[in-house]
Amino acid sequence: MKVALALLVASTAALDRKLYGVDYDIRTSEWGGCKQEWELRADFQAMKTVARNVRVYGTQEPCISRVLKVAAENNVRLWLGLWGNIYANQDAFDSQLITFKRLVAEGRIRNDNVVGMHVSSEAMFRYYIQDKHDWSDREGTFKLTSYVAKVRTFLRQHGLNFPVSIADVMDAYKYTPGLYPAVDVVAANQFSQWENVWAKDGVNTMFDRLKNIQASSRAAGKQILIAETGWSSNGSFPSIKEATPESSGVYLKDFLLFAEQQNLNFYYFSSFNLKWGDDSAFGLIEKNWGLFDQNRNILPHVRSVVVGKPQKAVRLWHNGLVIKVDGANTRTEGRVYLDLPTTGLTDSLDREVWFYDEDHKTFRSKSTNQCLDTFVDDAGVSQLHVYWCDVTNANQHWDFHADGSYEIVSVPQVEVAEVATTTTTVAPTEAPTEAPTDPPTDPPTDPPTAAPVNPLAKYYAECGDCRNCQFFTPYYSLCYANWGPRDCGLMPKSTHRWCGSLPAFVPVPPKAAPTRRPTTSTHRPATRPPQPTPSTAAPGVFLGPKASEVRVPVGVFVSLSETSPGKCIRSNDGLLQVVPCSFDDSTKFSIRPFETEEVTIKIAGTDWKITESFGRVVATTLSKVDSVHPDSQTWFYDPLAKTIRSKTNSQACLTLVEDKIHGAVQGRLCDADNEFQQWSYNDLTGQIYYMEKMGLCLATDGPNQPLHVQFCDITVQNQKWVFELAHHGKKKQAPLPCEYNNQPAPATLAPPVQAPATAVAPTTTTTVAPTTTAAPATTTTAAPTTTAAPATTTAAPTKTRTRRPLPSPSCEWTKETVADVGGKLTFLELDTKVAGEGPAGDAISAALTSITGSNSYPSIWIGGKYIGSSDKIADLDAAGKLTDLLQAAGCL
Structure with missing residues (x-):
């Protein structure tokens, strides 16, 4: 019977997101014990359907040996724990550390099966909060930080590359700043349910508690791990407003979206409902934190959670400026304004990151976790601000109406075949994607160019005889007369398309521009078709699939609010307003996904740019490597997908290929499910965090040296990277x-x-054809027009x-x-x-x-x-x- 149960998982997961990890209790009762191997095996078979990693709390035998064995069988990695405690009579650190060292010596704890560990779990909460010791009493803190130092020394001596931390409530990190330099990762717990809030406000409460910790962690160069969070689905307690399956599902959905957008790794509490405990109102709270019931069935309210398709990280551009929102720890938190895009180590990148929900037509700010919103003040004037997101709030719904013009966001500096027509020029169809390979022995040559594809065939097949704006359905179409591209662009894109003169305007299908694998930015008029310059790829550079030109439409943001219907966002001397739509230049914006905006990445204070060639990635300059093609130093960083993609090889992403100290980082075929390709940028310290195994940062040993990962350290110059937009907004005169x-x-x-507004001319890029090998594009910048200062x-x-x-x-x-x-x-x-x-x-x-x-x-x-x-x-x-x-x- 036990064998049959061990192989039984009563249901499969229905979540549309894989969790980074879940917390797991290996006890058989509140007082201890250890599950049998067959029980562990059945539990792991269920947990791996929803999570990649599992977190345990202690390293006592025989439990830990069983857990290591079963986790390996199920290809699940572990976050381990040592039960350290401030009270000596509850402290098992020394005995469990002995067990831990033995398992390392036996080769059972390695880099490939462990992602991290903690030396205590809520020990500071019990000592300082429950037992009310004063936070100024540092003796307990010093004891735990000494445990971290002892474990870290052992790990480094034995070539183990995973982090060690102290897992505790957020107040422990808030009131003990000495923890930040002591730990490798800030491991914080947060249960908003205990704070008497509704489930719909649970994530907002977490963000409010997290703000100060985020600021301190960024300054210290440490990633944040949410070690425990969840929402009980049953029971009652005076400080809990709701504990139902429905509220538990609401919090889970909101948290998964929040963690995805804020680049937070986490362990969800908890994996299974408990088998022990009483059925009192409080007892039911404690027993019902699980994603699965006691028989390993995924709970119905968990199965029904659908986060939805990933939103898109975008910038909102207007005449070389971007819409920003001041975040936490600023004196103007929530201020919405136009400014130049960030550059350098400024800790301000998050202010210009918006998450675009195409289905609900909302824009969520990363810096405030609030949505772009309009309201009418007491004077009857429509105002623009950010407010807590609610998909049912019409004040947060914005319709983007394209006007027929577009911006060219990325232009390949590689050879592009021309279409056999006198009216337009397009890039050839991309070749099938293959993983980057090692450079061949013989000098490589460019792959054969595919026969030019004339876009007119498919284009006119869709439009038929219509040469104006066409209304279409699956069953019929109508052709308007005497319309222009702008008029057509203002109509719903799902039913209207422009079929007029191609050189004047090629409409971008609403869900095709830009796509998941794009490329950064020059404003071009609608009547000017792209003019790629023929060039020859530099020898020795693997270009992979040809990069393609990327366009984004220009248009207006129309409010769908019931109080401000039909009003548009307008820039007036640098101030953002919500006014009746005028469709002039002051109301024209573009939505540019981060994944389409070209950046160069270099070590701060140097010209060592990250350069890709045949999958090998180094930090170098053009002058240090012969015949480096400029596109090989161009990248696309997506802060939501957490990928850094090459432009030359448009399907190659930075990938950790060796899970060890100083493990190599190379270009590999981009794969959204490959956790070894996930990176997050801290633009205060310049660190690029490796996300799957925390505490590791992208680094180089010097110019022309391969990239690798090192233990994160804000004092190491070769971990300080600067992201620079290739097509930056026009700078004002200093x-x-x-x-x-x-x-x-x-x-x-x-x-x-008030300082006078400065008129900024759009950036104009001119690509110069090289004579022999490909050269960087020459950028000609129009001088900005400055309004004279008033007296x-x-x-x-x-x-x-x-x-x-x-x-x-x-x-x-x-x-x-x-x-x-x-x-x-x-x-x-x-x-x-x-x-x-x-x-x-x-x-x-x-x-x-x-x-x-x-x-x-x-x-x-x-x-x-x-x-x-x-x-x-x-x-x-x-x-x-x-x-x-x-x-x-x-x-x-």
């Missing part, structure tokens, strides 16, 4: 250095004035002071960005300032860096916008440092 003289100063300080308005003086004049533009920024309050200079928050331009350019930045003693250049205030996670401007105000700051910059 202000001149501060200047002053000894002439008499004006008697009063002018009140703050400064002087208000009635409040206090008379003698100051040096501020003649230079940079000091004018300063003048506009401070106010005279009681004789002390105080910074104001002006939304439109840009890094490098205000309040007084590099001089102010350097002075602030000097005054605060910060060694992180971006951790400063520039033009009222906070960058970084320390040196708050309020502290400078309180300390009276602003006058010193301006004097050091030469502006006073």
Whole structure:
């Protein structure tokens, strides 16, 4: 009977997402015990249907040997635990560490079957929160961090590359900043259900608790692991608002989407409902955290969870600027504005990441986990902001109407066959995808070019005789007369297509542009067809499938709100408004998926760019390698799919190919289910985290050296990577250095004035044909048009002071960005300032860096916008440092 049960899994999982991991209790009762091998085997057969990894809490025999054996049989990797405790009479760390070391010596614990471990689980919660010890008592903390150090030393000595951590509640990390440098991974538990909230608000509550921990973790260069989270499906308790199967399913669905978008690995609590415990109201809470029932059947409310198709990570562009939202730990959290796309190590990338839900027509901000929303204020004016996401809230629904023009986001710098027609030029059909291989012995040659495919055949087969806007259904079609591409583009794309002149406009099918494997950005008019320049691939470079030109449509965002129906988002002097649609340039935006935007990736402060050739990936410069094709240093980073894809070999993604310390990273065939291709970027420290086995970062040993992974360390220069958009927004002119003289100063300080808007011309890219080998495209940048600064308005003086004049533009920024309050200079928050331009350019930045003693250049205030996670401007105000700051910059 036991043999039959061991092979029985009563049902299969229906979840449309594979969980990173689940928590698993190997006990047979509340007081201990160990499940038999046949029970473990049946449990693992069920768990592997929903999760890749399993987390256990202790390393006691005979349980751990059984677990290691059964996990290997089911190709499941483990997160191990040692039962360390602050109270000596409950501490099993030493005895379990002895067992752990023996299993390592026997080769039963290895890099390929273990993904991490912790030295304690909620020991700080029991000591500091339940038993109310003061957080200033660090003795318990020091004991646990010493355990981490001891285990880490052993792991490194034995070539084991998995992380070690302290698993505890979020408050433990919130009140004990000394944990961050001590652990390899921040392992935090969060159960929003205990905080008297509805299930629909459970993830929002988690995000609110997580914000401070995220900021501290990013600054320390440590990934966050949600070690435990879940929602009980039965029982009651005064601090729990609901515990039902329906509420449990709601939280599971919301959390899976949240973890996917925030790049969080997690272990869901828990795998199975417990067999022990009483049936009191509280007892039922404790027994019903499982995804499976006691007989290993997946629970109906879990089976019914469907997260849906992955949303798309996008930027929302307007004339070289992107829509951003200030996130947590800024003084302007939730502010929606236009700004240049981020560059450098600024900790601001998340502000411009939006998750586009095509089905519900919503845009969720990564920095706030809230959705783009419009509402009507008390004055009857429609306002734009972000608010907690709710797919039933019409204020968050936006329809994108294409106007017929488009932007070319990525242009291949490889040979592109021309179509045998005088009206248009297109790229050839992509060849079948094959995994990158080692370079051949003989010099490679370009594969034969496929016969040109004339797009007109299929195009006119769809349009028939129509040469204008066509209304179509599966059963019939109608052809309009005297319409233009813009008129047709404003109609529903599911039933209308443009069949007029191809050179004027080739409509992009609504779900085909851009696709999952795309490529970054130049605004082109609708009447100009793409003009790829013929070029010869540099010898020795495996190009793989030809890169294709990627376009995105330009159009308007129309609100579907019941209170603002038919209104559009408009940029007015840099401010975003919701107004009646005018369809002029101020309302034109584009949605560019990250997976289509070209980036180069280099070590900060160097020209060592990541370069791909025949699957081999190195950090080098064009000057260091002969005949490197420029596309081989171009990549596509998708923060949602967590992939870094090559442009030259358009189906090759960065892949960890050796699961060991200093394991090699190479280009391999992109596979959405391959966890060894998942990476996440920290744009504060520059680290590129390897996601599947946490605590490892992408690194290089120097120029022309292969990429590999190392233990993450923010002090290692060769782990500091900078992502640069190949097609960046137009930069504004930088202000001149501060200047002053000894002439008499004006008697009063002018009140703050909003900086004038700067008109930005779209980027224009011209590709120059090389004579022999392929060369990088030559970019010709149109000069930005700057609106003349208005005269400064002087208000009635409040206090008379003698100051040096501020003649230079940079000091004018300063003048506009401070106010005279009681004789002390105080910074104001002006939304439109840009890094490098205000309040007084590099001089102010350097002075602030000097005054605060910060060694992180971006951790400063520039033009009222906070960058970084320390040196708050309020502290400078309180300390009276602003006058010193301006004097050091030469502006006073």
